[in-house]
Amino acid sequence: MHPRQALFTPQLGLIARNANTISRSYSSLPDPAGTGSSSLGGFVSNVANQLGVGEFATGGLQLAVIGGILAGVRLFGGYFVDYVRKRIIVTANFDSRDESYSWILNWLNEHPYSAQATQFSVSTVISRGGQRLPGEGLDTTAPPVYFLPAYGFHMLRYKNRLIWLRRERPPSNAVANVGQSNAPAELISISTFGRSREPLHDLVWSARMTFLQRDKSRTVVFAADQYGAWRRTQSRPKRPLSTIVISPTVKQRLVSDAKEFLESENFYAERGLPYRRGYLLYGQPGSGKSSMIHSLAGELGLNIYVITLSNKSLTDDTLGELVSDTPSRCLLLIEDVDSAFVQRTQGAASSSVTFSGLLNAIDGVAAQEGRILCMTTNHIERLDPALIRPGRIDVRILFENATQAQAAELFRKFYPRIPEIEAAMMSKEFSSSIPDRQFSMAHLQGYLMGQKNDPVAAVTGITEWVQRHENADEQTTAFQDQPVEDFGNTEMSGASTPSRPSTPNRIPLSWRK
Numbered sequence: 001m002h003p004r005q006a007l008f009t010p011q012l013g014l015i016a017r018n019a020n021t022i023s024r025s026y027s028s029l030p031d032p033a034g035t036g037s038s039s040l041g042g043f044v045s046n047v048a049n050q051l052g053v054g055e056f057a058t059g060g061l062q063l064a065v066i067g068g069i070l071a072g073v074r075l076f077g078g079y080f081v082d083y084v085r086k087r088i089i090v091t092a093n094f095d096s097r098d099e100s101y102s103w104i105l106n107w108l109n110e111h112p113y114s115a116q117a118t119q120f121s122v123s124t125v126i127s128r129g130g131q132r133l134p135g136e137g138l139d140t141t142a143p144p145v146y147f148l149p150a151y152g153f154h155m156l157r158y159k160n161r162l163i164w165l166r167r168e169r170p171p172s173n174a175v176a177n178v179g180q181s182n183a184p185a186e187l188i189s190i191s192t193f194g195r196s197r198e199p200l201h202d203l204v205w206s207a208r209m210t211f212l213q214r215d216k217s218r219t220v221v222f223a224a225d226q227y228g229a230w231r232r233t234q235s236r237p238k239r240p241l242s243t244i245v246i247s248p249t250v251k252q253r254l255v256s257d258a259k260e261f262l263e264s265e266n267f268y269a270e271r272g273l274p275y276r277r278g279y280l281l282y283g284q285p286g287s288g289k290s291s292m293i294h295s296l297a298g299e300l301g302l303n304i305y306v307i308t309l310s311n312k313s314l315t316d317d318t319l320g321e322l323v324s325d326t327p328s329r330c331l332l333l334i335e336d337v338d339s340a341f342v343q344r345t346q347g348a349a350s351s352s353v354t355f356s357g358l359l360n361a362i363d364g365v366a367a368q369e370g371r372i373l374c375m376t377t378n379h380i381e382r383l384d385p386a387l388i389r390p391g392r393i394d395v396r397i398l399f400e401n402a403t404q405a406q407a408a409e410l411f412r413k414f415y416p417r418i419p420e421i422e423a424a425m426m427s428k429e430f431s432s433s434i435p436d437r438q439f440s441m442a443h444l445q446g447y448l449m450g451q452k453n454d455p456v457a458a459v460t461g462i463t464e465w466v467q468r469h470e471n472a473d474e475q476t477t478a479f480q481d482q483p484v485e486d487f488g489n490t491e492m493s494g495a496s497t498p499s500r501p502s503t504p505n506r507i508p509l510s511w512r513k
């Protein structure tokens, strides 16, 4: 025998005997040497004896068996408790990166518990991850205040039912693992006794309804954040269509075209057509393109999802994901669609979206059905015909500088309190001093803003203002008289009084009759 072996053997035997003792005491079993066969320790010992295993190995075997049983109980005990918990408790989880989180915060704010809770947090916004909603609440003199249950555990009642919620902020490394956002994500879990999800469904629907009521008279604008996810950025009061001064016919056509589209899902499905509609609003800067889109969204009750192609973090992949992540009913807006690609050809690429990436995003397989796409540009001539071909863009609307009729209407809308007869006279005098198509509506609006309380001064000062500004930089003449290539889609002009006749090939086929 090796001398080291000789040294350790008696100690190993001692350890083995101790192990036997321990295993017996854990298993509350008698000595395996006695009537051991009736106990687990004895049973293991018997098996070990029959296998001709020594005393030391028997002790180890017993420890292993008992350790295994304990580990099993621990593991399966956890499963068992979890199983029982799932059978008697329903839980809904809300993540601050999702819109539903805002619904729950809003619901909590309105729940009487929040008014009584001794531990509460105060917030001026109800939004995902504590993100501020620009514009929201800022139109009042003081921002709103929301009282919410503080982080931790809370018990409250909902429709005579006990519910409990846990509001927590996971550690920052956990957040980074869950998603790409570094924003301090929060989680809320709401639980109640029972096996039916019905009570929590009911709570979620009611929270959603209450939240959406807040936005009913508003148009919510979402924009892509740097992580490639939609973020709610604005909630604006709906802009009435009546405030957009363009040809009433065009306005009406646009609105009814979009409404008809939203009601025609079956028509598209039966014919296997992609259920999408695209509008291109093009023309002079400050002529009302963006305003018209906001107004249209309000009229249709849709939210606006804005894609800014100059967003540096946008790639073909993120763009595709963003477009496919829009809700099925929404207005997708790509503003100044020409700018990204023009800049690229000049070597000043501001985003990594490629032209084909853009095309794929707007009508690829993943592109959301049911959405209305609106694009705006001041330079239609710079657009690749592929981008605005029928199917991608179904209707094009030209926005030009103000006609005299538009100037007169703008004046009347600007001073709504002037009695009718005077208003007619003053607006006529005002507009007759303004040459047709020389000034943008935004430019004229700027002038009126300078005289917002003095319509008489606005009328008397306009001639001088026109002379001063007639050759100023702001009056871009751009392409208003350039021929527009006919892409076969519907063409409309936003001018109140058409100052130049439409060429026959620009009249939409469906509207010729």
Ligand SMILES: Nc1ncnc2c1ncn2[C@@H]1O[C@H](COP(=O)(O)OP(=O)(O)OP(=O)(O)O)[C@@H](O)[C@H]1O
Binding pocket: 243, 244, 245, 246, 284, 285, 286, 287, 288, 289, 290, 291, 292, 376, 377, 378, 399, 441, 442, 443, 445
């Ligand atoms: N046709 C119009 N009717 C009423 N207001 C208008 C009209 N056109 C412009 N405005 C006013 O001018 C401002 C700028 O308008 P808007 O942003 O809609 O123009 P735009 O054509 O989208 O300009 P850009 O091409 O520079 O983005 C807004 O405050 C808007 O109220």
